Amino acid sequence: MTPAEKDRPPVAPSREDPLLRHLSDRLGGPVGSRLRPRWRPAPVLLGLTVLAILLSALTSQYCRINGWGGVEVYHAGCYSDISALYGQRGLAESPWSPLISPGYFEYPVLTSLVAALAAALTHVLLGLEFLEGIVWEAGRASLLYWDLSFAVAALVWLVLVLIVMKAAGGRPWDAAIVATSPAIIFGIGINWDIWAVTALALAILGFSRGAHVSAGVMIGVGVSFKLFPLFMLGAVLVLVLRRDSPLGIGVFLRTLLGAVASWLLLNVPAMLVSFSSWAQFFELSAERGAGYSSPWHIWQVIAEESGGSGLTAETISAWSFTLFAASCVAILILGLLAPEPPRMVQLLFLILAAFLLVNKVYSPQFMIWLVPLIALAVPRWRDALIWQGFQVLHFWAIWMYLASGVGDQDPQHSFDSMLYVAAVLGHIGATLYLMIQVVMDILRPARDPVARSAMPTKTPAQAQAQVRAQPEAEPQPESPPASSTAGPRTIP
Structure with missing residues (x-):
């Protein structure tokens, strides 16, 4: 951020965003240019996030009260891998089982470490005599484990909002898209997933401030939680390859070096402790077939409804990789041929969105991945709400679809499989819609709200001062009237 950008007042959403400007008419209209707000963005954004955290906790109250077993967890929309894996992956017996053999835990090393630390703390708290029977009972250990995991994730969410606020520069209020x-x-x-998302946001912030090695370090940290932060290297490479880009190949190499160094530092010890446990994530990713809510699973569902046969796991892996590679090539061409260098986060959004569209699985929590990138790449509230509306629809559709397969249910308590298919197609269409918006912003930079707000603007006082500073034009002598015999006059 340049000194001029630091001195510029934050962009007012009610003046800049069309939807918020329209809604502000019900509350007195857009904020005036002379308004001096009493509250800085950070406390307001954190307050909104705290309210969202409380609302999120309320959405899981049914499971907190009644447990995470049975079909009711789907009807209540509070299913959680965190609670389920506590008992299914041996964390209830040995908190360090995700990191050592013969435990099975299909996640990268840092996710396994976070899960193990929460399990260890759960065992410690359950062993304290003065807490026995007061807060959590030994039979509800999975509840304590979920509560601890959720509480830490809530803190990470607060940090994520602050990171996005800083990365947004002169548009700090865009972080409200993440907060709410x-x-x-x-x-x-x-x-x-919130851990990997926050690591990626830190990498974006570091890169925007020119700290390329630090950005690479956070990419390596993010990849140790989930794979997708790795795609930031591809976005950086596209910018480096442009002829008019101010970034040299050294920027990419420093970012890559930081990513490799931090990844090795975190993963080599886990390999030495138990290579088989460390490799489980990669083995599952390579061998799994069509996962829920992916286009490949939709293919399977439609094929079953019509009496046909689905695709093999090998075929799905080949097609998924091929389509993602083709998408990356298209994004590379777009980035190289764009009239101006795109913003790195725009390219990253396109790469990650393409990965989600053709991946072998789309778990409900994957929708978290794109939220910070929407706030930074395409911060239009209308588009963000449209996309999130389809994500919430899919969230309920997948649970109702799973509920129908768990046991015998009354028709009014489940979704028809075609409604599930329609919800998946809806979330795919909404993601494609956002990708189109980003592509249009890249091809027409003046359309990009972030690039537009970064352009220097003049206040009314500055404009009047400039007019007063201009010298008055000297009067010109009148020209003699043209005679009737003169030739034709030219229009100036």
């Missing part, structure tokens, strides 16, 4: 996100409200308690 329905996708995060419904998805944060399912799995540990």
Whole structure:
């Protein structure tokens, strides 16, 4: 951020965003240019996030009271991998089982470490005599484990909002998209994805400030939680390859070096402790077939409804990789041929969105991945709400679809499989819609709200001062009248 950008007042959403400007008419109209707000963005954004955290906790109250077993967890929309894996992966017996053999835990090393630390703390708290029977009972250990995991994830969410606020530069209020996100409200308690998302946001912030090695370090940290932060290297490479880009190949190499160094530092010890446990995530990713809510699973569902046969796991892996590679090539061409260098986060959004569209699985919590990138790449409230509306629809559709397969249910308590298919197609269409918006912003930079707000603007006082500073034009002598015999006059 340049000194001029630091001195510029933050962009007012009610003046800049069309939807918020329209809604502000019901509350007195857009904020005036001379308004001096009493509250800085950070406390307001944190307050909104705290309210969202409380709402998220309320959405899981049924499971907190009645447990995470049975079909009711789907009807209540509070299913959680975190609670389920506590008993299914041996964390209830040995908190360090995700990191050592013969335990099975299909997540990268840092996710396994976070899960193990929460399990160890659960065992410690359950062993304290003065807490026995007061807060959590030994028979509800999974509740304590979920509560601890959720509480830490909530703190990470607060940090994520602050990071996005800083990365947004002169548009700090765009972080409200993250603070109030329905996708995060419904998805944060399912799995540990918020950790990888926050690591990626830190990498974006570091890169925007020119700290390329630090950005690479955070990419390596993020990849140790989930794979997708790795795609930031591809976005950086596209910018480096442009002829008019101010970034040299050294920027990419420093970012890559930081990513490799931090990844090795975190993963080599886990390999030495138990290579088989460390490799389980990669083995599952390579061998799994069509997962829920992916286009490949939709293919399977439609094939079953019509009496046909689905695709093999090998075929799905080949097609998924091929389509993602083709998408990356298209994004590379777009980035190289764009009239101006795109913003790195725009390219990253396109790469990650393409991965989600063709991946072999789309778990409900994956919707969290794109929320910070929407706030930074395409911060239009209308588009963000449209996308999140379809994500919430899919969130309920997948649970109702799973409920129908668990046991005998009354028709009014489940979704027809075709409604599930329609919800999946809806979330795919909404993601494609956002990708189109980003592509249009790249091809027409003046359309990009972030690039537009970064352009220098003049206040009314500055404009009047400039007019007063201009010298008055000297009067010109009148020209003699043209005679009737003169030639034709030219229009100036």
